[in-house]
Amino acid sequence: MADLQLVAEGLGQAFGRTRLFSALDLQVPSGDVLLVRGPNGSGKSTLLRILSGFMRPQEGQVAVRWQGKECPPRKLFHRIGMCTPEMRLYEELTGMETMAFFSKLRGVDRDEKTLQELLRSVGLETSRHRWVKVYSSGMKQRLKLLLATFHEPPILYLDEPGSNLDDEGMDVVGRIIEAQKARGVVILATNDTREFAYGTQELFLGQ
Amino acid sequence: MEPKNSSLVNEVLAILNKDLVSEFRTKVALNAIFLFSLTVLFLVSFVVGPYKIRTLDQPAILSAWLWIIVFFSGMSGLDRVFVKEEETSTAPGLQLAARSSAVFLGKFLFNLCLMGMMGAVVTPLYIVLMEFSIASPLYFAAEVFFGILGMTTGVTLIAAMVAKARMKGALFSILSFPIIIPLLLVAIEGTSKAATGISSMEFLRSISVIGSFAGAMFVLSLILFEKVWIE
Numbered sequence: 001m002a003d004l005q006l007v008a009e010g011l012g013q014a015f016g017r018t019r020l021f022s023a024l025d026l027q028v029p030s031g032d033v034l035l036v037r038g039p040n041g042s043g044k045s046t047l048l049r050i051l052s053g054f055m056r057p058q059e060g061q062v063a064v065r066w067q068g069k070e071c072p073p074r075k076l077f078h079r080i081g082m083c084t085p086e087m088r089l090y091e092e093l094t095g096m097e098t099m100a101f102f103s104k105l106r107g108v109d110r111d112e113k114t115l116q117e118l119l120r121s122v123g124l125e126t127s128r129h130r131w132v133k134v135y136s137s138g139m140k141q142r143l144k145l146l147l148a149t150f151h152e153p154p155i156l157y158l159d160e161p162g163s164n165l166d167d168e169g170m171d172v173v174g175r176i177i178e179a180q181k182a183r184g185v186v187i188l189a190t191n192d193t194r195e196f197a198y199g200t201q202e203l204f205l206g207q
Numbered sequence: 208m209e210p211k212n213s214s215l216v217n218e219v220l221a222i223l224n225k226d227l228v229s230e231f232r233t234k235v236a237l238n239a240i241f242l243f244s245l246t247v248l249f250l251v252s253f254v255v256g257p258y259k260i261r262t263l264d265q266p267a268i269l270s271a272w273l274w275i276i277v278f279f280s281g282m283s284g285l286d287r288v289f290v291k292e293e294e295t296s297t298a299p300g301l302q303l304a305a306r307s308s309a310v311f312l313g314k315f316l317f318n319l320c321l322m323g324m325m326g327a328v329v330t331p332l333y334i335v336l337m338e339f340s341i342a343s344p345l346y347f348a349a350e351v352f353f354g355i356l357g358m359t360t361g362v363t364l365i366a367a368m369v370a371k372a373r374m375k376g377a378l379f380s381i382l383s384f385p386i387i388i389p390l391l392l393v394a395i396e397g398t399s400k401a402a403t404g405i406s407s408m409e410f411l412r413s414i415s416v417i418g419s420f421a422g423a424m425f426v427l428s429l430i431l432f433e434k435v436w437i438e
Contacts (some may be wrong), residue, residue, distance in 0.1 A: 054299065074437070077303045088296040092232040093225070104221035105304040107213025147300070 002154035002184045005029045006051065006073075013046055014057030020046055021205055022059065026144025028185050028201065030154070032176060036189040042206030044059040044189040045084065045159050051187055052082055052157045064155065073155075078106070081153035081180075083144045083161055091133035095124050095143055098132060099150070106151040122146045122172050137164040142172060149176050154184035162192045170194055215312075218305050222313025227289060227320065235291070236321060238282035244280035245327045251276070252336035252365050269339045270399035273330070278357065279380070280325055285362050288381040289313045289370035298370075307433035315363045315428075322355045342404035350401050352413055354394030357421035361386050364428035367435045390420050 011024035020043030022197045028034045036044050049055040051062055053073030063070045073080070090098060110118070119125045122142040124155045132140060141164045148156060161173045177198045188198060230236055232332055260268050292298040301310060330351050333339065341347045362383045369379045397405075397413035405413075 054302075070269075078306075080303055082299070082303055086296055087299045089300075090225070090229060091295070097225075097228070101221055101225050102300070102304055105213060105218050105301075107217070109212075131322055134381075173315050 002030055002066070004064060004154055004184060005035075006064055006185050006187070008051060008060060008062045008063070010060035010064070011047075011050065011057050013043060013050065013057055021085035024203075026051075026061065026203070028187065030184050031181055033181060033186040033188055033198050035196060035202045036187065036205065037191060037196075038205030039191075040043055043111065043180060044205055045200060048084065048157050048159050048187060048189050052080060052155075053077065066154075073106070076155070079153055079155065081148040081151065081156040082158075083141075083148040084157070086159075086164065086182055087144065089132045089140055089143060089147075092131060094129050094131055095135070096128040098143065098147070102147050103150070108151045108152075114182045118150055123168060138166060138169055142167055142169055145172060145176055149180065152183060155187075156180045156185070157187045159189045160192070161188070162190065174198070176203065208303045215306060215309055218309035219312045219316065222301075222305060222310060223316045223320075225304065226313065226317040230317070236287040237324075238324050239287070240280050240284035240321060241328070243283040244276055244325055245332075247276050247279070248321050248329060248333055249334065252333075257338040263340070265325075266399040266402035269333075269337055270395045270402060271349075272337075273333055273339075273398065274354065274395050276329060276333070277316055277322075277326065277351075278358065278387065278391060280329070281322055281358060282380040282383060284321065285318050285359070286366040286369050286375070288363075289367045290375060295372040302437060307436050308429060310436060311363065311367075311429060311432040313423075314367075315359065318363050318366070319356065319359045322359050323352075326351055341402045341403065343401045343410075346405050347398055347401035349410070350394060350397040350417075353417045353421070354390065354397070356433075357390045357424070358387055359392070359419045360421045360424040360428065364424075364432060364435065367432060370395060371435065373394060386424075390417060393417055393420075 004028070006028040008024060008026040012022040013020045026034065036047060038044050042125065044177060046055065050057045052078070053062070062073055064073055064076055077105065096115060096119065099119065103115065115126060118126065119128045122145065124139060124142055127135065127139065132143065135143070145161060163171055163196045165173065173195065177186055177188070214257055257265070302413060336342065345425055365382045365386065366379065369382065393413060393416045400409055400413070
Protein backbone atom coordinates (compact mmCIF):
# COMPACT_ATOMS: atom_id res chain seq x y z
CA MET A 1 0.00 0.00 0.00
CA ALA A 2 1.28 3.48 -0.87
CA ASP A 3 2.29 5.44 2.22
CA LEU A 4 0.37 8.61 1.46
CA GLN A 5 -2.19 10.97 2.85
CA LEU A 6 -4.48 13.45 1.16
CA VAL A 7 -4.68 16.58 3.29
CA ALA A 8 -6.93 19.62 2.91
CA GLU A 9 -6.80 22.61 5.23
CA GLY A 10 -9.32 25.43 5.52
CA LEU A 11 -11.00 24.76 2.19
CA GLY A 12 -13.67 27.25 1.22
CA GLN A 13 -15.58 27.73 -2.00
CA ALA A 14 -18.48 29.91 -3.09
CA PHE A 15 -20.13 30.64 -6.42
CA GLY A 16 -21.47 34.16 -6.28
CA ARG A 17 -23.45 34.47 -3.06
CA THR A 18 -23.88 30.73 -2.73
CA ARG A 19 -21.32 29.36 -0.28
CA LEU A 20 -20.73 25.65 -0.81
CA PHE A 21 -18.39 24.98 2.09
CA SER A 22 -15.95 26.81 4.32
CA ALA A 23 -13.13 26.02 6.75
CA LEU A 24 -13.11 22.42 5.62
CA ASP A 25 -10.26 20.27 7.01
CA LEU A 26 -9.69 16.75 5.75
CA GLN A 27 -7.12 14.03 6.29
CA VAL A 28 -7.50 10.87 4.25
CA PRO A 29 -4.72 8.31 4.77
CA SER A 30 -4.06 5.23 2.67
CA GLY A 31 -6.69 2.56 3.12
CA ASP A 32 -9.44 5.07 3.83
CA VAL A 33 -12.50 5.84 1.74
CA LEU A 34 -13.81 9.37 2.21
CA LEU A 35 -17.54 9.28 1.53
CA VAL A 36 -18.79 12.71 0.45
CA ARG A 37 -22.56 13.06 0.67
CA GLY A 38 -24.98 15.91 0.29
CA PRO A 39 -27.96 17.12 -1.71
CA ASN A 40 -27.67 18.24 -5.34
CA GLY A 41 -25.76 21.49 -5.63
CA SER A 42 -24.11 21.09 -2.23
CA GLY A 43 -20.62 21.05 -3.80
CA LYS A 44 -19.68 17.36 -3.91
CA SER A 45 -18.37 17.49 -7.47
CA THR A 46 -16.70 20.86 -6.85
CA LEU A 47 -14.92 19.41 -3.82
CA LEU A 48 -13.71 16.49 -5.93
CA ARG A 49 -12.42 18.90 -8.58
CA ILE A 50 -10.56 20.83 -5.89
CA LEU A 51 -9.13 17.74 -4.17
CA SER A 52 -7.94 16.34 -7.49
CA GLY A 53 -6.27 19.60 -8.55
CA PHE A 54 -8.58 20.39 -11.46
CA MET A 55 -9.77 23.53 -9.69
CA ARG A 56 -8.04 25.94 -7.34
CA PRO A 57 -9.96 26.56 -4.11
CA GLN A 58 -10.90 30.12 -3.19
CA GLU A 59 -9.71 29.44 0.34
CA GLY A 60 -7.37 26.89 1.83
CA GLN A 61 -5.08 24.37 0.23
CA VAL A 62 -4.79 20.72 -0.72
CA ALA A 63 -1.67 18.58 -0.62
CA VAL A 64 -0.67 14.98 -1.00
CA ARG A 65 1.83 13.84 1.64
CA TRP A 66 3.94 10.96 0.46
CA GLN A 67 7.07 9.64 2.18
CA GLY A 68 7.55 12.88 4.09
CA LYS A 69 7.18 15.07 1.02
CA GLU A 70 4.26 17.32 0.17
CA CYS A 71 3.00 17.89 -3.31
CA PRO A 72 0.00 19.73 -4.80
CA PRO A 73 -2.41 17.25 -6.46
CA ARG A 74 -2.05 19.09 -9.77
CA LYS A 75 1.52 17.82 -10.01
CA LEU A 76 0.26 14.25 -9.61
CA PHE A 77 -2.25 14.05 -12.42
CA HIS A 78 -0.39 11.06 -13.88
CA ARG A 79 -0.84 9.16 -10.59
CA ILE A 80 -4.52 9.92 -10.20
CA GLY A 81 -7.51 7.83 -11.21
CA MET A 82 -10.76 9.67 -11.76
CA CYS A 83 -14.26 8.81 -12.88
CA THR A 84 -16.83 11.63 -12.94
CA PRO A 85 -19.94 12.34 -14.99
CA GLU A 86 -18.12 15.34 -16.58
CA MET A 87 -15.47 13.07 -18.09
CA ARG A 88 -16.53 11.49 -21.35
CA LEU A 89 -15.07 8.91 -23.71
CA TYR A 90 -13.97 9.15 -27.33
CA GLU A 91 -17.14 8.03 -29.08
CA GLU A 92 -15.47 7.19 -32.39
CA LEU A 93 -12.94 4.81 -30.85
CA THR A 94 -13.69 1.21 -29.89
CA GLY A 95 -13.41 0.01 -26.31
CA MET A 96 -10.18 -1.78 -27.14
CA GLU A 97 -8.71 1.27 -28.92
CA THR A 98 -9.63 3.43 -25.94
CA MET A 99 -7.84 1.09 -23.57
CA ALA A 100 -4.78 0.87 -25.86
CA PHE A 101 -4.67 4.67 -26.17
CA PHE A 102 -4.78 5.33 -22.44
CA SER A 103 -2.37 2.51 -21.62
CA LYS A 104 0.18 4.15 -23.95
CA LEU A 105 -0.40 7.55 -22.33
CA ARG A 106 -0.18 6.12 -18.82
CA GLY A 107 2.96 4.19 -19.68
CA VAL A 108 1.38 0.95 -18.55
CA ASP A 109 2.79 -1.71 -20.80
CA ARG A 110 -0.20 -3.92 -21.53
CA ASP A 111 -0.49 -6.24 -24.53
CA GLU A 112 -3.76 -6.86 -26.35
CA LYS A 113 -4.50 -10.04 -24.39
CA THR A 114 -4.11 -8.23 -21.05
CA LEU A 115 -6.31 -5.35 -22.23
CA GLN A 116 -8.88 -7.93 -23.33
CA GLU A 117 -8.74 -9.48 -19.84
CA LEU A 118 -9.24 -6.06 -18.27
CA LEU A 119 -12.26 -5.43 -20.48
CA ARG A 120 -13.59 -8.86 -19.50
CA SER A 121 -13.29 -7.87 -15.82
CA VAL A 122 -15.89 -5.15 -16.36
CA GLY A 123 -18.06 -7.21 -18.71
CA LEU A 124 -17.06 -5.47 -21.96
CA GLU A 125 -15.02 -8.17 -23.66
CA THR A 126 -17.62 -9.05 -26.28
CA SER A 127 -18.16 -5.40 -27.23
CA ARG A 128 -14.49 -4.48 -27.28
CA HIS A 129 -14.41 -3.88 -31.04
CA ARG A 130 -17.56 -1.78 -31.13
CA TRP A 131 -17.41 2.01 -31.17
CA VAL A 132 -18.01 3.58 -27.76
CA LYS A 133 -20.73 5.61 -29.49
CA VAL A 134 -22.98 2.53 -29.58
CA TYR A 135 -22.32 1.53 -25.97
CA SER A 136 -25.17 1.93 -23.50
CA SER A 137 -24.66 4.49 -20.72
CA GLY A 138 -23.96 1.64 -18.28
CA MET A 139 -21.30 0.17 -20.58
CA LYS A 140 -19.69 3.59 -20.92
CA GLN A 141 -19.65 3.93 -17.13
CA ARG A 142 -17.94 0.54 -16.80
CA LEU A 143 -15.27 1.57 -19.32
CA LYS A 144 -14.75 4.87 -17.47
CA LEU A 145 -14.30 2.99 -14.18
CA LEU A 146 -11.77 0.70 -15.83
CA LEU A 147 -9.85 3.66 -17.29
CA ALA A 148 -9.75 5.28 -13.85
CA THR A 149 -8.18 2.25 -12.21
CA PHE A 150 -6.29 0.05 -14.70
CA HIS A 151 -3.00 1.90 -14.03
CA GLU A 152 -3.39 1.20 -10.29
CA PRO A 153 -3.33 4.81 -9.08
CA PRO A 154 -2.63 5.52 -5.39
CA ILE A 155 -5.45 8.10 -5.33
CA LEU A 156 -8.86 7.42 -6.84
CA TYR A 157 -11.65 9.98 -7.20
CA LEU A 158 -15.13 8.64 -7.91
CA ASP A 159 -18.14 10.88 -8.47
CA GLU A 160 -21.42 8.96 -8.58
CA PRO A 161 -19.64 5.78 -9.78
CA GLY A 162 -22.82 3.72 -9.72
CA SER A 163 -24.77 5.95 -12.09
CA ASN A 164 -26.44 3.97 -14.90
CA LEU A 165 -25.07 0.68 -13.56
CA ASP A 166 -27.06 -2.51 -13.05
CA ASP A 167 -26.43 -4.89 -10.13
CA GLU A 168 -23.52 -6.53 -11.92
CA GLY A 169 -22.05 -3.09 -12.58
CA MET A 170 -22.44 -2.21 -8.90
CA ASP A 171 -20.40 -5.32 -8.07
CA VAL A 172 -17.66 -3.91 -10.33
CA VAL A 173 -17.74 -0.66 -8.31
CA GLY A 174 -17.46 -2.66 -5.09
CA ARG A 175 -14.50 -4.67 -6.37
CA ILE A 176 -12.77 -1.51 -7.57
CA ILE A 177 -13.18 0.28 -4.22
CA GLU A 178 -12.03 -2.75 -2.21
CA ALA A 179 -8.95 -3.12 -4.44
CA GLN A 180 -8.23 0.60 -4.16
CA LYS A 181 -8.45 0.51 -0.34
CA ALA A 182 -5.57 -1.93 -0.38
CA ARG A 183 -3.63 0.39 -2.69
CA GLY A 184 -4.23 3.91 -1.40
CA VAL A 185 -6.92 6.55 -1.01
CA VAL A 186 -10.49 6.70 -2.34
CA ILE A 187 -12.62 9.83 -2.45
CA LEU A 188 -16.18 8.78 -3.17
CA ALA A 189 -18.89 11.36 -3.83
CA THR A 190 -22.29 9.76 -3.97
CA ASN A 191 -25.89 9.85 -2.86
CA ASP A 192 -26.47 6.21 -3.78
CA THR A 193 -27.31 4.34 -0.55
CA ARG A 194 -25.79 1.15 -2.02
CA GLU A 195 -22.37 2.85 -1.91
CA PHE A 196 -22.56 4.30 1.61
CA ALA A 197 -21.14 1.14 3.19
CA TYR A 198 -17.78 1.63 1.44
CA GLY A 199 -17.01 4.83 3.36
CA THR A 200 -14.58 4.73 6.28
CA GLN A 201 -14.89 8.51 6.81
CA GLU A 202 -17.93 10.58 5.99
CA LEU A 203 -18.39 14.20 5.03
CA PHE A 204 -21.85 15.66 4.60
CA LEU A 205 -22.02 18.87 2.60
CA GLY A 206 -24.90 21.32 2.48
CA GLN A 207 -25.69 21.53 6.17
CA MET B 208 5.78 9.96 -6.27
CA GLU B 209 7.46 8.18 -9.13
CA PRO B 210 7.70 9.98 -12.47
CA LYS B 211 5.64 8.87 -15.44
CA ASN B 212 6.59 5.55 -16.99
CA SER B 213 5.67 6.53 -20.54
CA SER B 214 8.09 8.31 -22.84
CA LEU B 215 7.22 11.68 -24.36
CA VAL B 216 7.60 10.26 -27.87
CA ASN B 217 5.17 7.40 -27.14
CA GLU B 218 2.60 9.83 -25.76
CA VAL B 219 2.95 12.20 -28.74
CA LEU B 220 2.55 9.33 -31.22
CA ALA B 221 -0.43 7.91 -29.31
CA ILE B 222 -2.21 11.28 -29.38
CA LEU B 223 -1.38 11.83 -33.06
CA ASN B 224 -2.60 8.34 -33.94
CA LYS B 225 -5.80 8.76 -31.90
CA ASP B 226 -6.56 12.10 -33.57
CA LEU B 227 -5.88 10.75 -37.07
CA VAL B 228 -8.09 7.67 -36.51
CA SER B 229 -10.80 9.83 -34.98
CA GLU B 230 -10.61 12.41 -37.79
CA PHE B 231 -10.70 9.86 -40.61
CA ARG B 232 -13.80 8.33 -38.99
CA THR B 233 -15.67 11.59 -38.50
CA LYS B 234 -13.99 13.82 -41.16
CA VAL B 235 -15.18 17.02 -39.49
CA ALA B 236 -11.97 19.05 -39.82
CA LEU B 237 -11.03 17.41 -43.13
CA ASN B 238 -14.39 18.28 -44.67
CA ALA B 239 -14.23 21.86 -43.37
CA ILE B 240 -10.72 22.48 -44.66
CA PHE B 241 -11.11 20.77 -48.03
CA LEU B 242 -14.60 22.10 -48.76
CA PHE B 243 -13.50 25.64 -48.03
CA SER B 244 -10.23 25.46 -49.94
CA LEU B 245 -11.66 23.74 -53.01
CA THR B 246 -14.72 26.01 -53.14
CA VAL B 247 -12.61 29.18 -52.99
CA LEU B 248 -10.09 27.72 -55.40
CA PHE B 249 -12.71 26.96 -58.04
CA LEU B 250 -14.50 30.26 -57.48
CA VAL B 251 -11.29 32.22 -57.97
CA SER B 252 -10.29 30.22 -61.04
CA PHE B 253 -13.72 30.51 -62.71
CA VAL B 254 -14.50 34.13 -61.81
CA VAL B 255 -11.05 35.67 -62.21
CA GLY B 256 -8.98 33.04 -63.97
CA PRO B 257 -5.43 33.64 -65.11
CA TYR B 258 -6.25 35.91 -68.05
CA LYS B 259 -7.76 38.83 -66.16
CA ILE B 260 -4.48 39.55 -64.42
CA ARG B 261 -1.64 41.33 -66.18
CA THR B 262 1.29 38.96 -66.72
CA LEU B 263 3.58 41.33 -64.83
CA ASP B 264 1.31 41.27 -61.76
CA GLN B 265 0.63 37.53 -61.85
CA PRO B 266 3.37 36.27 -59.46
CA ALA B 267 2.46 38.71 -56.65
CA ILE B 268 -1.33 38.49 -57.02
CA LEU B 269 -1.47 34.72 -57.53
CA SER B 270 0.87 34.18 -54.56
CA ALA B 271 -1.28 36.40 -52.35
CA TRP B 272 -4.45 34.54 -53.34
CA LEU B 273 -2.80 31.18 -52.73
CA TRP B 274 -1.92 32.20 -49.17
CA ILE B 275 -5.37 33.68 -48.57
CA ILE B 276 -6.84 30.29 -49.52
CA VAL B 277 -4.31 28.44 -47.34
CA PHE B 278 -4.84 30.75 -44.35
CA PHE B 279 -8.64 30.73 -44.32
CA SER B 280 -8.79 27.00 -45.06
CA GLY B 281 -6.66 26.47 -41.99
CA MET B 282 -8.89 28.78 -39.97
CA SER B 283 -11.92 26.69 -40.91
CA GLY B 284 -10.60 23.49 -39.35
CA LEU B 285 -7.42 23.77 -37.30
CA ASP B 286 -9.19 24.70 -34.07
CA ARG B 287 -11.25 21.49 -34.16
CA VAL B 288 -8.40 19.53 -32.63
CA PHE B 289 -8.92 21.28 -29.28
CA VAL B 290 -12.53 22.44 -29.61
CA LYS B 291 -13.64 18.83 -30.03
CA GLU B 292 -11.84 17.74 -26.84
CA GLU B 293 -13.58 20.52 -24.89
CA GLU B 294 -17.02 20.15 -26.46
CA THR B 295 -17.14 16.39 -26.02
CA SER B 296 -15.68 16.61 -22.48
CA THR B 297 -12.79 14.30 -23.32
CA ALA B 298 -10.23 16.96 -22.32
CA PRO B 299 -10.15 16.07 -18.56
CA GLY B 300 -9.17 12.45 -19.32
CA LEU B 301 -6.38 13.65 -21.59
CA GLN B 302 -5.24 16.20 -19.00
CA LEU B 303 -4.91 13.45 -16.42
CA ALA B 304 -3.22 10.86 -18.59
CA ALA B 305 -0.84 12.81 -20.82
CA ARG B 306 1.91 15.38 -20.34
CA SER B 307 0.90 18.85 -21.52
CA SER B 308 3.89 18.98 -23.86
CA ALA B 309 2.83 15.65 -25.40
CA VAL B 310 -0.68 16.98 -25.99
CA PHE B 311 0.68 20.11 -27.67
CA LEU B 312 3.13 18.18 -29.85
CA GLY B 313 0.55 15.54 -30.80
CA LYS B 314 -2.04 18.15 -31.73
CA PHE B 315 0.56 20.24 -33.58
CA LEU B 316 1.64 17.24 -35.66
CA PHE B 317 -1.99 16.40 -36.36
CA ASN B 318 -2.67 19.95 -37.57
CA LEU B 319 0.49 19.79 -39.66
CA CYS B 320 -0.78 16.57 -41.27
CA LEU B 321 -4.12 18.23 -42.09
CA MET B 322 -2.50 21.35 -43.51
CA GLY B 323 0.11 19.27 -45.34
CA MET B 324 -2.63 17.24 -47.03
CA MET B 325 -4.51 20.41 -47.92
CA GLY B 326 -1.36 22.04 -49.28
CA ALA B 327 -0.47 18.93 -51.29
CA VAL B 328 -3.91 18.92 -52.97
CA VAL B 329 -4.69 22.62 -53.28
CA THR B 330 -1.30 23.99 -54.40
CA PRO B 331 -0.91 21.84 -57.56
CA LEU B 332 -4.60 22.37 -58.42
CA TYR B 333 -4.19 26.11 -57.98
CA ILE B 334 -1.08 26.15 -60.18
CA VAL B 335 -2.91 24.25 -62.93
CA LEU B 336 -6.22 26.14 -62.75
CA MET B 337 -4.62 29.58 -62.54
CA GLU B 338 -1.90 28.66 -65.05
CA PHE B 339 0.61 29.90 -62.53
CA SER B 340 3.99 29.76 -64.19
CA ILE B 341 6.76 29.00 -61.70
CA ALA B 342 10.41 29.52 -62.54
CA SER B 343 11.80 27.74 -59.45
CA PRO B 344 9.40 24.89 -58.58
CA LEU B 345 11.59 23.44 -55.82
CA TYR B 346 12.00 26.77 -54.05
CA PHE B 347 8.27 27.41 -54.50
CA ALA B 348 7.38 24.05 -52.93
CA ALA B 349 9.77 24.73 -50.05
CA GLU B 350 8.26 28.18 -49.46
CA VAL B 351 4.76 26.63 -49.34
CA PHE B 352 5.92 23.87 -47.00
CA PHE B 353 7.72 26.18 -44.57
CA GLY B 354 4.88 28.71 -44.73
CA ILE B 355 2.39 26.00 -43.75
CA LEU B 356 4.75 24.78 -41.01
CA GLY B 357 5.05 28.31 -39.60
CA MET B 358 1.31 28.90 -39.80
CA THR B 359 0.49 25.63 -38.06
CA THR B 360 3.00 26.40 -35.31
CA GLY B 361 1.47 29.82 -34.78
CA VAL B 362 -2.16 28.77 -34.66
CA THR B 363 -2.04 25.54 -32.62
CA LEU B 364 -1.65 27.37 -29.30
CA ILE B 365 -4.35 29.85 -30.32
CA ALA B 366 -6.65 26.90 -31.11
CA ALA B 367 -6.14 25.64 -27.54
CA MET B 368 -6.98 29.09 -26.16
CA VAL B 369 -10.06 29.46 -28.36
CA ALA B 370 -11.33 26.02 -27.29
CA LYS B 371 -11.54 27.30 -23.69
CA ALA B 372 -13.53 30.39 -24.70
CA ARG B 373 -17.30 30.46 -24.60
CA MET B 374 -17.70 32.54 -27.75
CA LYS B 375 -15.62 30.49 -30.15
CA GLY B 376 -17.16 31.62 -33.48
CA ALA B 377 -14.77 33.85 -35.37
CA LEU B 378 -12.40 34.19 -32.43
CA PHE B 379 -9.89 31.78 -33.94
CA SER B 380 -9.45 33.84 -37.13
CA ILE B 381 -9.49 37.14 -35.24
CA LEU B 382 -6.75 36.05 -32.83
CA SER B 383 -4.71 34.22 -35.44
CA PHE B 384 -4.71 36.92 -38.12
CA PRO B 385 -2.44 39.51 -36.42
CA ILE B 386 -0.02 36.80 -35.31
CA ILE B 387 0.20 35.15 -38.71
CA ILE B 388 0.35 38.37 -40.79
CA PRO B 389 4.16 38.77 -40.66
CA LEU B 390 4.56 35.15 -41.70
CA LEU B 391 2.02 35.49 -44.50
CA LEU B 392 3.75 38.60 -45.87
CA VAL B 393 7.10 36.82 -46.00
CA ALA B 394 5.53 33.65 -47.46
CA ILE B 395 3.69 35.64 -50.15
CA GLU B 396 6.87 37.47 -51.09
CA GLY B 397 8.82 34.21 -51.08
CA THR B 398 6.40 32.30 -53.30
CA SER B 399 6.07 35.33 -55.59
CA LYS B 400 9.85 35.49 -56.03
CA ALA B 401 10.05 31.71 -56.50
CA ALA B 402 7.52 32.10 -59.32
CA THR B 403 9.62 34.69 -61.13
CA GLY B 404 12.96 33.07 -60.31
CA ILE B 405 14.79 33.40 -57.04
CA SER B 406 18.48 33.25 -56.10
CA SER B 407 19.65 30.82 -53.43
CA MET B 408 20.50 33.74 -51.14
CA GLU B 409 17.03 35.26 -51.45
CA PHE B 410 15.47 31.86 -50.86
CA LEU B 411 17.57 31.24 -47.77
CA ARG B 412 16.74 34.70 -46.41
CA SER B 413 13.02 34.09 -46.87
CA ILE B 414 13.15 30.60 -45.35
CA SER B 415 15.24 31.76 -42.40
CA VAL B 416 12.64 34.44 -41.56
CA ILE B 417 9.83 31.87 -41.73
CA GLY B 418 11.95 29.36 -39.81
CA SER B 419 12.73 31.91 -37.09
CA PHE B 420 9.06 32.76 -36.78
CA ALA B 421 8.09 29.09 -36.58
CA GLY B 422 10.88 28.35 -34.10
CA ALA B 423 9.97 31.26 -31.83
CA MET B 424 6.28 30.38 -31.93
CA PHE B 425 7.06 26.71 -31.27
CA VAL B 426 9.18 27.41 -28.19
CA LEU B 427 6.70 29.99 -26.89
CA SER B 428 3.80 27.60 -27.43
CA LEU B 429 5.58 24.77 -25.60
CA ILE B 430 6.22 27.08 -22.63
CA LEU B 431 2.73 28.58 -22.51
CA PHE B 432 0.67 25.54 -23.45
CA GLU B 433 0.48 23.99 -19.98
CA LYS B 434 -1.07 27.19 -18.58
CA VAL B 435 -3.67 27.23 -21.35
CA TRP B 436 -4.39 23.50 -21.24
CA ILE B 437 -4.61 22.86 -17.50
CA GLU B 438 -5.85 26.18 -16.06
